[in-house]
Amino acid sequence: MKGIILAAGKGTRLYPMTKPVCKPLIPVYDKPLIYYPLTVLLQAKINDILIIVPPGEEESFQALLGDGSQLGISISYQVQPVARGIADALLIGEAFVNRERMCLILGDNLFYHTELERIMENACSSQKGAVIFGNWVEDPRPFGVVEFDSKGTVLSIEEKPKVPKSNYIVPGIYFYDSQAIEIAKQLKPSARGELEITDVNAEYLRRKQLRIIPFEKEVIWFDAGNADSLFEAAAAVRSQQKQGGNYVGCMEEQAWKNGFISDEQLYKLGMAMDMTQYGKYLMKLVQG
Template sequence: MKGIILAAGKGTRLYPMTKPVCKPLLPVYDKPLIYYPLEVLLQANVNEVLIIIPPGEETAFETLLGDGSELGISITYEIQSVARGIADALLIGEKFIDGDNFCLMLGDNIFYHPNLKNMIESAYDKSIGATVFGYWVEDPRPFGVVEFDQNGRAISIEEKPQEPKSNYIIPGLYFYDGQAVDIAKGLKPSARGELEITDVNLEYLKRQQLQVIPFEKDLLWFDAGNADSLFQAASAIRSLQKKGQYIGCIEEQAYKNGFISKEQMRRLGERISMSEYGKYLKRRS
């Protein structure tokens, strides 16, 4: 399966941290932020990944992740020269998508649940339409908000409403079929001057091809776009890992998928054996 990570944001809400380095390369506890969405894609059995990055960051990303061969996958890169919204990723990735089903993940979103892989299986097993997720938050106004009817079916989605119709928002994990590219081509920029992913989801809703799956309430989700959420994410990850629940380990997930062998995972751990991350890989192999 194919997956796209949109990792091209300037991270202006994190200035001055992101002046010398782009947001997806910032550390979140013991690993770069980009590791967390990449691990989610691996849990969705993605083995072809396109990472959309800002101009001038090619060397940094390639130094970190290379072409993906060490993980038994393919990683390629495209540049988003101008920030034109999340749905712009579908246009940038048109050639990569090539009419196939794919997963789109935001590069600053972190998800964790022991059963996350099973939660998203129904999304990538679907051959037609789109599947997104609902996540309950106290204040949904800064997000795309989804409204359900009494049967649990999504009936409306609003982007950043002042009077939300529910507390469920749609976080940055989306599964689409090949129609998504043509839908994105037909979008007009919003008042913010961006191509909104909510408008893509609304078109699928109009076609009665949108499935919204509410996440279990004990799932952890962080939109690591500001200093507070970055700190909260790092603190939660540290706490879980101290309890033995390791998060964001792309090498281990590649091994679980059968993309690399246990010996390959051990060798990857050997290279960074001076770190706790490397020691963990060695223990697991």
């Protein structure tokens, strides 16, 4: 399975903080925002990842993440020249995916749950069609809204409806088979000029190949699209790490848990940051 992170957003809703740097590179508490979706892909045991970046930002991402070899994975990069919507990531990533199954995740979404690996394993188990998630929110109108019955059968899916049919929205992580590329090629831009990922999901629904996994209430999810949500996400990460003792979005730890890197490699990564709590945490994992 391949992984794609769409990290090409300029973050205009976060100006002026994102004027000198794109949104996925800004910090959320103690690590860059991009660490969080990258860790989720690692939790799905994906080790071949494409990061789609804005024009002119390739060097910044490469300076931070390199080619992924330090994590025992492969990271490559492609530019999204013009922001054309989430579904455009499927077209940009066509050659990379090479007709394999894929997980597409947004570069500004943060997910955390102690059982997230199990949840990802459930999603990865589908060999055909698409898997989306459902997250309950108070006001679903700004999002893609999904309606489903008590058996988990998806009944409808709508983008930013004025009158939502449910309080469940589709957060920014999607599992697809290779049909997604063909579907994306047939899309026409919406009224806001974008290729909507909701239209991809709606086509899977029409084909009766769309499965939903409702998130448990304990799942932490943030769309870090504005200053308030960014602050709340940072506070949630800090609280979890202080109270629970486990780091959120720690890609080095997850790579180590997966067996992608050894004890020695993890310790070296921690040693390179031994003046920080983050580095000390990595070294402590090996020391027990």
